Amino acid sequence: MTNENEQTKLVTTTRVTLFGSWNVRSCYRVTKRELIVRQLKRYRIQVAALAETKIPDSGVCVVNGYTFIYSAVCLGPEASAAWKNSGAQWEAVSSRIVTARIECRPEPITIIAVYAPINPSNGVKNDIETCDEFYKTLQATIDKTHKSDMIMIMGDFNARVGVEQANTAGGTVGNHTIDKQNQNGRRFVDFCLFNSFIITNTFFPHKAVHQGTWMHPKTKQWHMLDYVLVNRKFRSNVQDVRAHRGATGGIGTDHHLLRAKIRLHLKCPNENKSIRRDNKTLSVNEKFTNFVNSVLERGRHYFGNNKSIHKGGKEWFTPELKEIVDKKAKAYADWQLHRSTTNENKYRNRYRTLAKIVQKKVYAKQHEYWEELSIDIENAVKVHDPTTAFQIIRRLRGSRQSINHIPVQDKNGLTLTNSKDQLNRWKEYFDEMLNVDTTINEQVLQQIPSPTVDDEELSRQDAVPTLDEVVKAIGQIKNKKVPGKDDVPAELLKAGGHYIAEWLHEIICDVWEQEVMVKEWTEAIIIRLYKNKGDKRICDNYRGISLLDVAGKIFV
DNA sequence: ATAGGCCCCGGCGAATGGTG
DNA sequence: CACCATTCGCCGGGGCCTAT
Structure with a gap:
C-alpha cells in the first residue's frame, strides 16, 4: 500500500520504512484521530510517535487500519501487522513514554515514543524534578530493552540542541542544528551520549524550514523540538530526517510532522493469519x-x-468534509507562506474561519454518530x-x-x-x-x-x-x-x-x-x-x- | 379533557483556564 | 499567540403535573 514501487525493487532486504514523530496536540477525539491517520497515510508513515495526545489512559485501538497505542504510538497497516506478528508488545511506561517492539529485518526494533516535559523555566524546582524523573524513567526503559535491538526514540523532547554542541558532543549531534541549546537540550544530549544514541535530525542538511518543527508563538522563531534518536550502530540505516510542513494544517497543531526514512524491513506475515478462526491454538x-x-x-x-x-470508520468522513479539511490545510499553508507580510491577517482569518467551520462540521458529524451508536x-x-x-x-x-x-x-x-x-x-x-x-x-x-x-x-x-x-x-x-x-x-x-x-x-x-x-x-x-x-x-x-x-x- | 406552566435536559456559542 | 478542553449560560423542546 505504501512504498512498494520505488524501493522494494532495488534491494529487497533493505526496504525503506518511514517513521514519523509528531506533536499532534490532542488526539482525543476519534475525528481527530482520523485526520491524523489521513495525514500519516499521505506521508506513508508506518510508525509514528505522537505527542501531546491528551489521552489519559493507555490502551490500543484501531482507526482505519492504523493501530493507536495510546497515548503515543500510531502504527500503519503494515507496521500493525508486523507488530501483531511479533507479539503485539507494548508498554505504557508512564504517561510520557510508550514503547512497542516490532520484529524487523535486520534487527528487531524497539520504538520508544516520548513526550518530554517543557524546558524548565529558570530553574523552577517542580519543572526540574519532572525533567529528572522523565529522564530517569527513560533511562530505566532503555535499560530494559533488548541489547541487540535497534532502538528508536521519537517524540517531542522540548529540547533545543545547540550548534555549539555539534563539536563537543562526540558525534552525537550532527552539523545541522539550528538552535542554541537550552537546559533540556543539555540534558538531552547528555542522555544521548550516555546511551550512544545519535540525534538523527541534525545529520541531514535541509533548509531551515524543513528542520524546525515548532514556531515559538512570540518570537516567531522556528525550533527543532522533535527528534528521532537511534542507537549509533544503526546510524547507517537512517537515510533522511526532515520536517514536513504540509501535514500541519490538516489537523490543528502547531508542530510539523517529522519524518524519518529508515532502511529496514517490517516483518509482516504474508497473510495476516485470520485472527479469529484458529482459536484452539491461541492462548x-x-x-x-x-x-x-x-x-x-x-x-x-x-x-x-x-x-x-x-x-470510527469510513463514513463519517464525507467527501464534503474532506474537501473542507483540505481547504483548511491549504489555507494554513498559505498563511504560513505569508507570515509577517502585510497580507498575513487576511490569510490568517481565512484559515481561522475555515478552521471554525471544520470544527463545527466535525462536531456535528460526531454527534450524528453518537446518535447512531446505540x-x-x-x-x-x-x-x-x-x-x-x-x-x-x-x-x-x-x-x-x-x-x-x-x-x-x-x-x-x-x-x-x-x-x-x-x-x-x-x-x-x-x-x-x-x-x-x-x-x-x-x-x-x-x-x-x-x-x-x-x-x-x-x-x-x-x-x-x-x-x-x-x-x-x-x-x-x-x-x-x-x-x-x-x-x-x-x-x-x-x-x-x-x-x-x-x-x-x-x-x-x-x-x-x-x-x-x-x-x-x-x-x-x-x-x-x-x-x-x-x-x-x-x-x-x-x-x-x-x-x-x-x-x-x-x-x- | 385540554391548555398552560414548570422543570429538566440537550445543544450551542462564548468565556475561561491551561498549555506550549 | 494559538490551540484545546471545559464550563457557563442561554434557549428551545418535550414531558409531566395541575388548574380550569
Missing part, C-alpha cells in the same frame, strides 16, 4: 485480545476517555455476538481451567505484563466508582429484590446470576430513578435491551466463575461497553450502574 490472552478486538473494535468502539468513544451497539451485539463474541466469551469461560492452571508463561507474554498498568487503572476505576457511589449502591441493592427463584437458580446451576436477574436489575434501574442522578440508561437499554442484558449476563457469569484477574478483565469490558454511550453523564451513571450490578452480584 487465553490472545483469545481475550481477540475478543476485545473483534467485539469492541468491530463495533468501532474507542475507549480512552468518556467522550471519545464512538464508532443502534450500532445493538447491531454489533445482535449480529456479531452470537457468531463471534459470544463464542469467544464461551470459549473464554470454557477454558476457565486453563486460565487458572496455565503457568505464568501464558499470561506473562504480552497482555499481562504490558497491561498491568491498565488493569490497575481499571481497578482504580472500579474502586473509585464503588466508593463514589456507595449511597446509590445501597439504594440500588435494596431495589433489587433478590428474587427467591434466582437464589435457587444460583445455587443450582453453576451459581451464576441468571439472565432474568440481570434483566430485572436493569429494568429496575431503568424504571426507578436514582435520587441525585437521572434514569439515564433508558436510551441505551431501549436500543440494546435484551441483548445488552444477555451480554452482561455472560460477562457476569464469567466474573462469577472466574478468578480476580479475569474479573478485572471483564470489568474492563463492561466499563468500556458502557462508556460507549459517549455522553458523559450517561457514561458515569451507566458505568456506575453496571459496576454496581456486578458488584452487587459478586459481593452481596
